[in-house]
Amino acid sequence: MDIDDLLTSAGINISICGVLFSLYSVLRKQPSNASVYFTRRFISEPVRGDDPFGLHRFVPSAGWLMRAWRATDEELLEAAGVDAVVFMRIVVFSLRIFIIATVVCISLVLPVNYYGRDREHKNLRVELYDVFTIGNVQEGSKMLWAHCFALYVISFAAFILLYLEYKSITQMRLAHLTGSHPNPSHFTVLVRGIPWSQDHTYSKSVESFFSTYYSDTYVAHQMVYRPSTVHKLKKDAKKMYRMLRPIETEYVRGDKPCYLCGGSAHTFKVVHNGEDSIRSQTSIDDLHPAQIEKECPAAFVFFKNRYAAIVAAQVLQSSNPMLWVTQLAPEPHDVYWSNLGIPYKQVWVYKISSLLCALALVFVFCFPVAFVQGLTQPDVLTTWFPQIKGLLENPFVNRVVTGYLPSVVLILLMYTVPPIMMRLSKIEGSVSRSERKRSACIKVLNFTIWNVFFVNVLSGSFIQQMSVFSKLQELPFQLAKQMPDQATFFTTYVLSSGWASVACELIQLFNLAWNFFRKFILKSKEEPTNIALTFPHHTEIPRMLLFGLLGFTLAILAPLILPFLLVYFFLAFLVYRNQLLHVYVTKYESAGRFWPIVHNTTIFSLVLTQVIAVAVFALKEAPAASGFTIPLIIFSLLFNEYCRKRFSQVFMRSPAQQVLIEMDRRDERLGREEGFYSQLRSAYCQLAYITKDLTISEDFSTVGPNRQREDDRSCQDEDENSPRQGA
Template identity: 90%
Template sequence: MDISGLLTSAGINISICAVLFSLYSVLRKQPSNASVYFTRRFISEPVGPDDPFGLYRFVPSAGWLMRAWKATDEELLEAGGVDAVVFMRIVVFSLRIFIIATVVCISLVLPVNYYGRDMEHKSLRVEPYDVFTIGNVQEGSRMLWAHCFALYVISFSAFVLLYLEYKSITKMRLAHITGSHPNPSHFTILVRGIPWSQDHSYSKSVENFFSTYYPDTYVAHQMVYRPSTVHKLKKDAKKMYRMLRPVETEYVVRGDKPCYLCGGTAHTFKVIRNGVDDFTSQTTIDELHPTQIEKECPAAFVFFKNRYAAVVAAQVLQSSNPMLWVTQLAPEPHDVYWSNLSIPYKQVWVRKISSLLCALAFVFVFCFPVAFVQGLTRPDVLTQWFPKLKGLLKNQFVNRVVTGYLPSVVLISLMYTVPPIMMLLSKIEGNVSRSERKRSACIKVLNFTIWNVFFVNVFSGSFIEQVSVFSKLQELPFQLARQMPDQAAFFTTYVLSSGWASLACELIQLYNLVYNFIVKFIVRSTKEPTNIALTFPHHTEIPRMLLFGLLGFTFAILAPLILPFLLVYFFLAFLVYRNQLLHVYVTKYESAGLFWPVVHNTTIFSLVLTQVIAVAVFALKLAPVASGATIPLIVFTLLFNEYCRKRFSQVFRRSPAQVLIEMDRRDEQMGREEGFYNQLRSEYCQLAYITKDLTISEDFSRAGPNRQCEDDRSCQDEDENSLRQGIQHIKLQK
């Protein structure tokens, strides 16, 4: 590819971005699109079409860019929580490191590459891309020290920035733990692998075990039931509600009432009907379903008096058989993935191995379409596959579009199938929390992307040739050193297509926009669409950003022309993602920055890979001194990673006892709320989080913000008070 082909691809993507950015600035001003572009505000405080008609509503503007730029971290923290702030810190870190890399490499490395050989240069528009890579440098040239110096500057800058970000995010995580209100998950552990006994139920086994071995701190427990039982109870309540709907009822908000599935307490409604002024009788799940004991799962939530006791119980081996009485800290109530709690713990390791094998098989199969995409970048291969295109490719513009722009578009289209499949595999694994499932999917997508998009594309050619490359692992760095400069043009166009264009599509929210249009203007529904609220897709955006980071590091000294395009991408990402986190995405649960260790480890991998490739490149260029000078940099990178692992990463895996004990003492001094321990059971009420559709009255449909269900990306009303009304109706009917 020559520079004119790269400019053609850049022009196409710039045009797409300009059109979509302008279209977004117009669409966001239309009152009918409030549920699409202001979802966070819309679901909690519905807005009507009170905006007066004016010409300005149809004129593109850039005011939203300034508002996103001026937004503070405090506003972002309030809107999206710690995870939103951490994601933006990833963007800021990438922006800072590649500003440094761009300045150093464009001013120092790029001229060395361009004038690396004694040759007559053509006009820049018709210059081949290869003259801007390290492949154009003469073997044995002393100017290769410029590349070694640039690599040292980039590596040490990354060390400093990584350390500062890791330290800051660790403090933010601890501040979130200590500064928040008493979180039910801090006092709760999840127990799985409860042994079966013929003498009594699982519930009795849990009570006997923890009252015996934790007599001073054990409070109560809540069993997990099979989903079919919970759905049966929901169906009965819904059916009874439909029968009693014509009866006039008055709902008055009252104090604490029992949660009829779990036995705990929760804020409910008082039912006043035909002179009945009070309703105090408690209905348990066993009264509604006599065979409920048979429906119990070997899993339970166990509640403790303080945080420290819960952490100790979660981290200690409970039995001589590690497969029994397996404990862990419970996820937040809204983070629990209820359908996976019924999976027997003995099946979990089988599921993990199976999902891993399926992921590896998918990676292997995906190598074939990636190899096909690489064939599209070569005109000779393309004419061999499609002889009829030979005449068409003689046109210079068509040739540039087909070989420069089309392959990256095809690869991006294929990559859209990866996140849903990886999310499904993460669900099959048996993860008990939504955040854990999304983090697992993020790691799978990241590994898949690095392998298929980076390595398989670098080793271009037939699939047999790609496999033969790995026959000798010691040859791998040298193969990378030979192949990567040739693939720099493809990855530059990939950054343009997958980076710039994807940000524009992220702004438009095409799926939600089309759905909103159909509901309002084709179906003519009078109700506002409330099932378009989304949580932030960490499992798609973080892998893409880390892949671009990998490309930036590895090509910084090999083909620095990619760096300005990456820099523009990260700058646009800073504005776009900040706008989306403030206005569009809804936070349902909080992982308190658990994605940052993934980012840190991937960045270290990118640095080490870059340094190893640099050693091989210098060796191939007959510069043994520069090659030997790079080896200490690899050692220092590994030592730095080990220090960060010892210093910071443990905080993301375990809760510090010192912090928990201080929080417990503070609660004792201030006095804990009366009935706090009873409220723990209602927080982990299984029925409240599985119920989706039961609504008692239209008057209460806007009583609180709807919560988003990630599986079908729909916003669901999971208010447990609604279903409890139906259960109370059942009791009254009796």
């Protein structure tokens, strides 16, 4: 590929981005699209449009860009929570490190690559991309020290920025834990693997066990019931809702005991205008004894203080690790109820099955990726499709087909991966939605790195020469040989998957089309419900980390990719901040647990870059530069180990000294509010979470650092209900 081909691909994507950005600035002004582009406000309050005949509504403007740029982390934290701020910190970290890499490599490494051999240079537009890579540097050249110096600068800059970000996000997580109101999950332990007894029920076993061994701090417990019991109650509630819906009077909401869950259930409320929510949570006074036998061997156990709960969650309760398994309970809105019924002894089977399915998908995907690589080579393409040989003689068609089309095909194939990985994460038995999304994020990340990076780089070598698998020690040298040749494909991939995906994220094409169809084709006048979307961390974080991997590995090998990456991260900063402030709704909070994934992947990218650099310098007959790079690998591993010891434990457990004990003492001084323990029991009432289908509209409240999330009964399953899945 020559530079003209690259410019053609860049021109196509710049045009797509310009059209979509302009279209968004017009569509967001239309009152009919409020549910698409202002979902957060639309759910909590009516969104009033401007004058329908105003000309400014149909003229593109850039005001939203300035508002997104000026928004602070405090505003984002108050609106969308810690996870949203952590995601934006990923973008900011990427911007900072690649600004440094771009300045160093474009000013130092790129001229060395370009003038690395004594050759006559053509017009810049018709130059081959290869002359800008390290492959153009003469073997044994002393100028390779420029590449080694640039690698040291990038690596140490990454270490400093990673440390500062890890420290800042750790403090943010602790501030979230200490600054919030008492959260039910802080006092609750999820118990699984409850042993079966013929003498009494699971509930009696739990009460007997914790009353005996935690008599001073045990408050109560709540059993988890099998879906058959809960579904019957849901069906009865639907019948009651249909009977009461026509009534035009308003009933007062009251509390009644919930005998299924041990908490409180509410009566119904029917309002005049039909705009307020109608929720019928029936009591279960006449629960049949046979249904009580449908208890699951799992329960939520409540304690008097946070410290007692954390101790009970981390202590091995039995000599048999498969019995009385305890962990801190997820937030009530974060609980994935359908997986709580899986017996704990079977969870490992589900996890292995999920892992095997993911590995099978990775293997199967190698073949379409190899096919995509064939599209980048005109001779292979004409062999596969002889009928298009005449078309490829046209220079513009050749540039589009070999330079732009392969990356588009790969992107379309990759859109099928996140929904599959989300389904596999559900199968493996995650008990919380945030953990399921985190697991899906790791699966998508591993899949993306292997299939988009390694398979594309090595497709020309080990797919044709399978002997590479028998000589893994040669893998760095294979990467060193193939990486400069694949730089053109990865550059166009950044343009297509990066720039275009950010523009598509902004326009919300699927939601926009559905909103248009509902309002103008179906002529529906009812306001939409069930429109709240949570942020798709499992798709956006892997894409961003893949681009980080490409940026690190190609920084000294083919630095021409860095400006395109920098543009992507800048667009991502503006677009994602706008989306988090206006579109996505926070339903549960993991308090920054995605950051360790980012840190570990960045370290992996740095180490891989340094290993490839050692191999490249060896192939270029520069043993001194190769040996000088080895200490950098050792330092990277030591730095990662230090961060793991210093910070990562805070993301897996809560520190007792400065968080749990101090918060318990503060509650003792201020006095815990009356009825708090009864609120604990009702917070995890299983029946309360099955009435979401009866809701006409729900009140949502965002999660800020000093605000307690209100009782949101409409937490939904993203991979099943969200129209944004897999995007």
